[in-house]
Amino acid sequence: MDNGDIEGGGSEDEFHTKQSGRKYRPVVAHDPAVLEMSSVPPGSSSQEKKNTNSDRLNDNTNGSEREHRLELFGFDSLVNILGLKSMTGEQVAAPSSPRGDGEDAPVTFDRDRPGHNDLKLGTMMGVFVPCLQNILGIIYYIRFSWIVGMAGIGESLVLVAFCGLCTFLTGISLSAIATNGAMKGGGPYYLIGRALGPEIGVSIGLCFFLGNAVAGALYVLGAVETFLNAVPAAGLFREAITTSITTFNGTEVAHPIQSPSSHDLQIYGIVVTIVICFIVFGGVKMINRVAPAFLIPVLFSLFCIFIGIFLAKKDYPADGITGLSLKSFKENWSSDYQFTNNAGIPDPEGKVYWNFNALVGLFFPAVTGIMAGSNRSASLKDTQRSIPIGTLAATLATTALYLVSVLFFGALATRDTLLTDRLLTATVAWPFPAIIYVGIILSTLGAALQSMTGAPRLLAAIANDEILPVLNYFKVADGQEPHIATLFTAFICVGCVVIGNLDLITPTVTMFYLLCYAGVNLSCFLLDLLDAPSWRPRWKIHHWSLSLLGASLCIVIMFLISWSFTVVSLALASLIYYYVSIKGKAGDWGDGFKSAYFQLALRSLRSLGANQVHPKNWYPIPLVFCRPWGKLPENVPCHPKLADFANCMKKKGRGMSIFVSILDGDYHEHAEDAKAACKQLSTYIDYKCCEGVAEIVVAPSMSEGFRGIVQTMGLGNLKPNIVVMRYPEIWRRENLKEIPATFVGIINDCIVANKAVVIVKGLDEWPNEYQMQYGTIDLYWIVRDGGLMLLLSQLLRTKKSFENCKIQVFCIAEEDSDAEELKADVKKFLYDLRMQAEVIVISMKSWDVQIEGGSPQDEWSESFTPAQQRIAGYLAEMKRSAKGDENKLMADGKPVVVNEQQVEKFLYTTLKLNSTILRYSRMAAVVLVSLPPPPVHHPAYFYMEYMDLLVENVPRLLIVRGYRRDVVTLFT
Incomplete structure (x- = not known):
């Protein structure tokens, strides 16, 4: 393997120039190859192309919708809130390499792999910009000023701080986990799965995949609806017209509202989905060429909005735009929660009443998107530096933007204007409002592209871990595009586009994202609290209490938005968890729960003390001799009836058995045989559904082996207290004259060691659990x-x-x-x-x-x-x-x-x-x-x-x- 294979960003010609004249070159401590290799744990694989190409896919996190089908500007119920429909499009890194027998595949460096020599990304373009694209979304354009008008400046600041604190704490937890070693593909699925176990990782990962897939359809519909509203002539069918009635000075006033036809939404939505699917099929190179076009309009539109705010005229009070005014600031400071109609316009007879909890559900999707940087870990120059700095910087920058915007919008216009002008950002934008429409369309299309790029890679990463055999169809080799997973994702998107109205699905999607953030916080909480020797994150600003607070905030926000959809989301995740635990393949990823079980076992063992256990707390811990007298075939690790008898010594299966077999001979010669026999015996114990552990001891004789076992087996008060073996009925029949001395020696050793003895005669006729006995x-x-x-x-x-x-x-x-x-x-x-x-x-x-x-x-x-x-x-x-x-x-x-x-x-x-x-x-x-x-x-x-x-x-x-x-x- 050449060093050029490791130093992906270096020039190949330059490398060969350095290599000329010698086959090897000295390795020094600061050698980049050594540093990079030392940062890659066993099991990681190079996937630079996938992650680098997905680096520039992020745009807006929030899709766009309107009244009628998606009620972009309307609110017929809390279910129809835009905030519950506009999901983030978290980018997902390339899938991890297949895992076998609970271990990750070894590191491989392939010089000829496509994209291997792509330049690595720094903190700015690799983490900060993608996170910024994901966090800044459509809610800021069309609903942020409305939120300020409804909640007032004071509570809007509290709202932004509340939601921002949740994502900021999640960012801290993410930074700690991401800097505790190299990351592979799978994004949050990889982090959660390796911290909380494969069952929780797969359940949250699949929910996160569904959230990305459905969010892609929402972004497509939002872009299409915004386009048809901006260019009505592009519609193929007649527009739908609805009437909103408000009461003004005792007089009912009808407001006609035009919205695109549902057929136009479906046709254009399918076409856009197919086009995006073709772009994704074109590979990461094509995505990299298209994705940057979605960042510039967002930044430029923000610039135009703030320029327009400072240039807003104060000479037109009838328009409700007062410019930056202290009077407007004071009037808009307090909240004014009220009823609204389906279009969100204040109406005393409206059916929708707004409060702080409802606004949390509306605004929270505008702060999501913090996973974009962590999903690109394989494409970053310095993962453990870029992810914490870039993620937290983007979170703080957007939170600061929202806080400043609350102050500016509150001082810019009257409350009536804030509540009735559904596109105040376009009204004040400089030099003309069309810039905002272009920004909305391009940002939502970018978010849709991002979702359809990330969701298949997440699904492929789950499939490559080989936890669920049903997902094997979506497995891909390293360096390959997940085409089958992309088709499956596109199929889901097209189905959602055809349905059009996703009012009952989109709130659950929001819950999936909150579940993901809660999983990241809980992962860091568990790892930080256990503080295992392997927990050495480079990011030092973390504490288990902060992670616990972040997870609690995620759960609280879920119930604030909708307790019913929270229950549905948790139930779906629980069903997936149960399915994975039943059908999934067992794997050991070194998750935090194993460390928790270890520490709990140590504390429990210490709490038992060294004194004798009280009779009320006494449990039988049988030490079962599997092959004490031989005469069993070599492929039979234990007498079949011994496991049945061991189960009979436990009340309702509670308790532990230790199955022991002694191999005669020298340990150095038979160590491998002992390991193989132990694995075979463990498999047999699991097959017999007997709770116990297997131990194989190599000793010169059975007597010496047993004497060592009876003295040392077990820990503290968890030592075996009953020796179980079959009666040697064959000793006279087979003329085995050495058995009497061994048998008597075992009994005497048990008496000296203060162990109880149970000798089973007639073991071959011992009944199993289905053979009923009478008498x-x-x-x-x-x-x-x-x-x-x-x-x-x-x-x-x-x-x-x-x-x-x-x-x-x-x-x-x-x-x-x-x-x-x-x-x-x-x-x-x-x-x-x-x-x-x-x-x-x-x-x-x-x-x-x-x-x-x-x-x-x-x-x-x-x-x-x-x-x-x-x-x-x-x-x-x-x-x-x-x-x-x-x-x-x-x-x-x-x-x-x-x-x-x-x-x-x-x-x-x-x-x-x-x-x-x-x-x-x-x-x-x-x-x-x-x-x-x-x-x-x-x-x-x-x-x-x-x-x-x-x-x-x-x-x-x-x-x-x-x-x-x-x-x-x-x-x-």
Whole structure:
């Protein structure tokens, strides 16, 4: 890549001259190429031509309309206010490059791309002038003097300051965001999407696109209607004549009002739209040739208006123009809100009453247009300097112009003239009024061109981000014109032109622009409040309180204009947001909400403290071992039923699960395998709709891996508190002699780490949420476990598959104990815990009583004898191995102590409990039983034999061990 590819404004010949004789040149700190490359983040792409050519498209932001169809000079209701129909034509930068997998495409520099060597724009022509063109619109020409007459000088100053403050604060927020890194195409959509997330960005971006497209039709109709009023002979059909009746000294006076035919508006409007569409299809070069023609008439007309104000004669008081007069200034200082007819002329019997709120809706479109500079970021020499200075300078300049105009118009004419002369600017313009008509026509045509140029690029930018597959038809490659999006925009414009009367649509368009400004303010508010390490804007004059105030003003202005249309706009944006969240592709743009979630998580974690959580606030956080005993296909990351069981441990899905799998081997050799397995496991968890996270640990052995996990997994009080795994039913069938030691080691590690344990036997038959279970959930409550078994049974009943089951609590009692008293105590305890369950007390002989009778019962012999023989064989093998090692019995690599009488006692007790379970709970939906701890210095093989006897012939069993704390409480 040559340096000439980066320094787009430099001469190619000069570059090659410098390069002659060497292949590379030294790179220094102040090298322009280095500076420019360092300012481009990963994911941005060069789109100089699109943005440069769109730089000079901005003209007036406000379209022109008249009475009859668009009531340019008339007001039949608040809906027909010109201010609600004249929208800004925010210019949109070139579309961003396609995004994949949540990341932006890498930076590419193509020397042969058309427009690559176009000169970059400075602050004046790149930001200030476009913003000035957008802000100064038709409202200033035809309605500003009327506003001064209605609100008076004092409230007009307040009105201008109120609306100007809103856009000024938005400009400050825009400056901060725009200087926090390089910007790509998409204008406000790009800024909002990267700050508030793709869902909000797309919803506001699509609303902004619709606003631009419909505004283009309004500008076309305004230009056509102004032209037909100035040149009536150009009409193809007869003009429509309406009559406005006013009362003067008790006498009704009829005022005929001529307006162009609706058919003329439609025909000329379609023709103008097609011509503008052809200009847009001609590319940015043609647009750049045409666009400057719309700036000069606006500036020249302003010059003529002010010259006319200073030259206005004071000798014709009948005309109502007094010249700059202190008397007129005093008379027009206060407001005079009154009823008007459809033409805006004061009429006591008029149907439209004006107040400050209505004037806000009329005037606010005259201060919009501040996004024009930010949309050209790729075409600016210094984005982070030009956007703040140019945008805020244009905002302050136009606000100052409006404030000065309020003073001049208030001192120029009488109130009656201000309210009845619908084109006072043309009346006082020097040297003749036709200049104002030319300015209105050219400014509205320029705004229409700007809308039809910017709207397609905004739509293409949204499509290129690949959030909504339905918009893929509008995608364009870098450096290409969005022709399909332009045709779609033109189709919308033509449809609106044919409709003609857009009274019900245009107020919503105003709301879309206010939503966009509110989104920019909220974006800056969020980023400024969070103050993430990446938030380092070069524009230092910003604060989250200013952004919050700006967003609040936007919302307030929306409701001041029309609460009903505000609700409609918010509802439409919400529908788009919902559609994007359902149908859109997930993407991570590093938006501010992710940072907010991170800080909220940190604060929540700190607020939990290091102390134990109170039982009322206890939540199960299961640590699920996905593949503890192997024997699953490599492409199966987790036993399918483990996720179903993990969901059963949460009430209404609330809670978190941690799914862990251990890979045997060296971490350096299997790190990539672990990453791939973790991604596969995460995908599986999402597929099973289980709220949880996936972790893959590489360790030399499963025992070492688990020991590290149980000590370090989790943060603070968000550490897992229950270890969940399946029972190793395959260990004897597959002759896996290493499983007993691993199994016992895991249980002992959980006891030492104070973790509860839930071992699932019969996992393959565990029901999913659609398999309804009937019968009972039986608890064999043998040892104190803090109420964990009771809580698990209640959680199971909250699931659809177990909701028809009843809970039975079996209490094992000695023969000489009072069974009824024990039953009453347990019932009282369950009642205090708000748990409904049937209590059954079983008297079980102690081992001493059992062995006095001699051998176990015949029905037990089938299971007892083989287990006894296997233990005897294992013990004999240990004794043979111990003869050469100082007669020490060794098992699992460590010395053990075997008491044969104690072993037989464990076998009898376990077998008796299994027999009791089979007698009372053979048809139960699920059985919960306490997990006996492994005896100290006991061979792991013996413990597995005990466990096999306990779970034998029980189809679905949960073996539960609590820990040294309560998880349920009696108190409120």
